[in-house]
Amino acid sequence: MTFQVNRQDGLFYRQTYFDKARRVVLKVGSAVLTDECGLRSDVIANISRQIAFLQSSGREVILVSSGAVAAGRQVLGVEKSPLEPLRIKQALAATGQGLLMQAYEHAFAEHGKKVAQILLTHDDLSHRGRYLNVRNTLSTLFDLGVIPIINENDTVSGEELRFSDNDTLGALITNMIGADMFMILTDVDCLYTANPMADESARPIYTVAEIDQAVEKMAGHSASSLGTGGMLAKLRAAKMVSECGGCSFIGPGRNPDILQELFSGELIGTFFLPAKDRINRRKHWIAYVLKPEGYLVLDRGACKALQENGTSLLPSGIISVQGEFDVGAPVRCLDQEGLNIASGLSNYSSVEIELIKGLKSNQISGVLGHKDSDEVIHRDNLVLKTNAIYE
Known part of the structure; x- marks a missing residue:
């Protein structure tokens, strides 16, 4: 199957997945919710009406909403600056x-619906206990019939605590709660084969089977004037959801009936199918939620063993260690060109790996005086990057 699905099959896939979707995460960006005058109350009213419609149809809905910074900028009269301090x-x-x-x-009150605010930092999801607490809170809000509204806690988020954008946050939430569908409402109609503003031959793509490098090249690197994430960020988020077995959608957020039309089978925006090869939630947490504390550079043989045979990472295949980290830390595995090929949890500290790199497993105890494991990263704690969209 090619990355692009034909129109007839695309309509069939869409209707099938939209009909089955019982739990939905909806992300709405600043470019949809705001303009140069601040929050668009008409847009917020319309989105709330449509979400109320989905919830009343028996679906559970989470809203991931941007717009706080833009709203604050408008009410305080602070002009945007490219060098604006954090x-x-x-x-x-x-x-x-x-x-x-x-x-x-x-x-939402106009439709008899109650909402709850949840503000998150990346640290809230990278800590396993807090990650589970967030998931339990969301499940309880569903039981109570409340619509959760999630945003990044920008007030306390420094660079080390930030998500790269709310597209990523929405994808992480989608996979955390096992949602069926992640929907990104933005200021573009869909994914095009090229930039339609610069290329008259650009054509819309309605259904994508696989987000690969060809699809990535179509995204370009443009971003909205009011938002932080361009199309590439949205594709990255859709791929994260796809790898956990969910489907995604990117489409026009200011279409007044976008959700009703989509769930009725209209061919709008771009729809992304679930991946054939999927990872479980724990491996998703390792690969996408945890920020790496260090890097291991591997030789060609180790890279081949990981990618083709699905083996654990042994010390013999490690060339060098970058960064300082303790036992159990999240690390990334790089090839000699610096390409990220895997993420995992290390059984040894950076100091210990520095001493045992290039050695056989039966030599570990002789060098360290102990051997906690034959592997530096066990395959159960290792996630390969297949057709990854790299930063």
Whole structure:
């Protein structure tokens, strides 16, 4: 199967997955929710109406919403600057988040729906206990009939605590709760074969079977004037969901009936099918949620063994160690060209690996005075990067 599905098959796949979707995560970006005057109350009212429709049809819905910084910027009269300090953005988020939630509360109340605010940092999901607590909270809100509204906690998020964008946050939440579908509403109609603003031959792509390098090249590197994530970020998020067995959608957020039309089978936007080869939630957590604390550079033989045979990583295949980390830390495995080929949890610290790199497993105890494992990373804690979209 090619990366692009033909129109007839695409319609069939869409209707099948939309009909089966019982749990949905919807991400709406700043470019949809705001303009130069601030929050668009008409857009928020319309999105709330459509989400209320989905919930009333028996589906569970989570809304991941941007817009706090843009709302704060408007009410405080702070002009956007390319060199804007982090403290200014945090102050804008602190001011705007309340306005954003107030707008949603009023809009959902018109349909008899209650909402709850959840603000997250990357650290909340990388800590296993807190990760499970967030998942339990979301499940309880579903049981109570409440619609969770999630945003990044920009007020406290420094660079080390940040998600790269809310597309990534939405994908992580989708996989965390096992949602059937991740929907990204944005200011573009769909994915095109090229930039339609620069190439008259550009054509829309309605259904994608596999997000590979060819699809990545179509995304370009453009970003909205009001948002932080361009099409490449959205494709990366869709791939994360696909690898865990979910499907995704990218389409026009200001279409007044976008959700009703989609769930009725209309051919709008771009739909992404689940991957054939899927990873479980724990491996998704290792590969996508945890930020690497170090890097291991592998020789050609080790790379081949990991990619073709699905083996564990042994010390003999390690050429060098980058960074300082302890036992159990998340690390990335690189080939000699610097390409990320895998992520995993290390059985040894960086200091220990530095001493045993290039050695056979039966030599570990002689060098370290102990041997906790034959493997530096066991295959159960190792996730390969297949057709990855790299940063």
